Amino acid sequence: MEGFGSLLLFDKCYIPNQFVKWVAKLVNYKSADIVVDGKVISLTKESVHLVLGLPFGVKPFPVDSSVGKAVVLSMFEKQSISSVNFFAKKLEKHETKSDEELIICFLLVAMNSFLRSNSSTSPSYRYFRIF
Secondary structure, X not given: OOOOHHHHHOOOOOOOHHHHHHHHHHEEOOOOEEEEOOEEEEOOHHHHHHHHOOOOOOOOOOOOHHHHHHHHHHHOOOOOOOOHHXXXXXXXXXXXXXXXXXXXXXXXXXXXXXXXXXXXXXXXXXXXHHO
């Protein structure tokens, strides 16, 4: 793997919350760059490829959320989608059975918190197409 691609091979990784917040504050959302003391780190597909060694992809983003919804329902053995609190508690109590469950729980909580930051306690089905 090129660059820091070996970081992707770690089973578990801890990143201090303050560090994540510090980096998030440095992101210029208009240019998709991280700006530190006037120096720019561009977040382009080329830079991500160089640093993490991830392949360039042309795979289209799925548009059908029903498949993702079925995946989540099956994984958590549910008939209907639970509230975001269900997924947050699984994270807090370390009750995820696999890395895939962990990622899905995290994404549902994060997307509801940041992309849909209203009083709704249910995840939006629009985001289920990524699963």
